[in-house]
Amino acid sequence: DKGSAAAIPINEVDIAYVTPVTIGTPPQTLMLDLDTGSSDLWVFSSLTPSTQVRGQEIYTPTKSSTSKLLSGHTWSIRYGDGSGSRGSVYTDNFTIGGLEVRSQAVQTALEVSSSFTQEQSLDGLVGLGFSTLNTVRPSSQLTFFDNARPNLDEEVFTADLKYHATGSYDFGFIDSKKYTGNITYTAVQQSPGYWTHSLSGYSVGSGAFQASQISGISDTGTTLLYLPTAIVTAYYRQVQGAQNSQYYGGYVFPCSSTLPTFTFGIEGARFTIPASYINYTRISPTSTTCYGGLQSSSGLGINIFGDVALKAAFVVFSGTNPPRIGFATK
Numbered sequence: 243d244k245g246s247a248a249a250i251p252i253n254e255v256d257i258a259y260v261t262p263v264t265i266g267t268p269p270q271t272l273m274l275d276l277d278t279g280s281s282d283l284w285v286f287s288s289l290t291p292s293t294q295v296r297g298q299e300i301y302t303p304t305k306s307s308t309s310k311l312l313s314g315h316t317w318s319i320r321y322g323d324g325s326g327s328r329g330s331v332y333t334d335n336f337t338i339g340g341l342e343v344r345s346q347a348v349q350t351a352l353e354v355s356s357s358f359t360q361e362q363s364l365d366g367l368v369g370l371g372f373s374t375l376n377t378v379r380p381s382s383q384l385t386f387f388d389n390a391r392p393n394l395d396e397e398v399f400t401a402d403l404k405y406h407a408t409g410s411y412d413f414g415f416i417d418s419k420k421y422t423g424n425i426t427y428t429a430v431q432q433s434p435g436y437w438t439h440s441l442s443g444y445s446v447g448s449g450a451f452q453a454s455q456i457s458g459i460s461d462t463g464t465t466l467l468y469l470p471t472a473i474v475t476a477y478y479r480q481v482q483g484a485q486n487s488q489y490y491g492g493y494v495f496p497c498s499s500t501l502p503t504f505t506f507g508i509e510g511a512r513f514t515i516p517a518s519y520i521n522y523t524r525i526s527p528t529s530t531t532c533y534g535g536l537q538s539s540s541g542l543g544i545n546i547f548g549d550v551a552l553k554a555a556f557v558v559f560s561g562t563n564p565p566r567i568g569f570a571t572k
């Protein structure tokens with residue numbers, strides 16, 4: 243089996259990407275955020291208080307002839323940005339891009355935090371981390387990828403996220419039309435459940451490459467790139483007027499600044515993030531001050547290779563034993 247679906251930016255600064263999925267019989271279509279940084283598949287539902295629903299599509303299990311309540315099971319999740327949700331669990335037929343999983347655990351929200359209510363074009367998440375992170379209790383549930391794996395032509399899924407454009411997620415195959423050159427793979431440490439791997443180093447603009455093992459997680463559900471303070475200060479030292487603002491919670495600079503590119507290494511390969519990806523957004527619609535797409539990871543306890551980095555490459559998440567992650571230019 244295999245599947246292929248669009249990854250559509252939900253706003254003009256690519257804060258997140260959503261993918262159409264169908265749930266149940268007859269199929270109910272929702273737009274979900276495929277998130278390699280978590281492992282719960284949860285949706286806005288008919289059980290979500292209407293005060294917390296603002297424009298989202300909802301899943302109504304009672305309208306599906308193939309839905310089954312997973313009785314006595316609950317879930318509750320808190321994300322790194324402080325957002326969260328909790329609820330009950332059904333199983334139902336679930337498809338992404340033509341790839342079907344029967345009896346997928348679909349976690350129905352009984353409560354969502356305000357940042358989810360405010361994102362009206364995001365109807366929930368599909369966790370694509372390792373199933374060890376799943377929060378359903380008393381028995382944890384498998385991700386869509388883990389359920390689909392036995393039937394996939396190849397035990398992989400790929401992410402081709404794009405800057406200010408629609409990209410794609412593929413399951414079960416590697417589309418050679420989506421990248422150039424070779425895919426460079428590197429080892430993944432799957433405990434405690436993230437796609438954890440190392441960068442082999444970095445460079446700022448035309449500067450020399452600094453070889454250094456930088457461990458972190460490739461996380462499609464995180465918007466920005468979070469790296470050690472030493473790297474981030476070296477980057478913004480090249481930006482006229484840049485400062486690390488307590489007020490805005492990160493590096494800001496004049497929107498008119500010329501930013502350098504940022505290059506990261508995967509083993510011997512090099513991937514360059516264009517300056518435009520790092521000139522992330524104005525701090526408010528009329529401001530001439532901009533917020534950076536590269537920020538410090540100090541305080542997070544982990545480096546996060548989020549969408550700003552991932553959209554500079556074609557990324558292969560390989561569920562082989564042992565798991566590995568691959569990057570190619572595109």
Ligand SMILES: O=C(NC1CCCCC1)N[C@H]1[C@H](O)[C@@H](N2CCCCC2)[C@@H]2OC[C@H]1O2
Nearest residue numbers: 257258277321322323324357361463464542
């Ligand atoms: O919390 C993180 N990442 C942290 C960011 C700060 C530094 C630590 C990691 N990712 C979440 C993301 O923010 C959520 N958000 C929803 C609204 C649209 C934008 C995306 C979405 O839900 C879970 C996941 O994706």
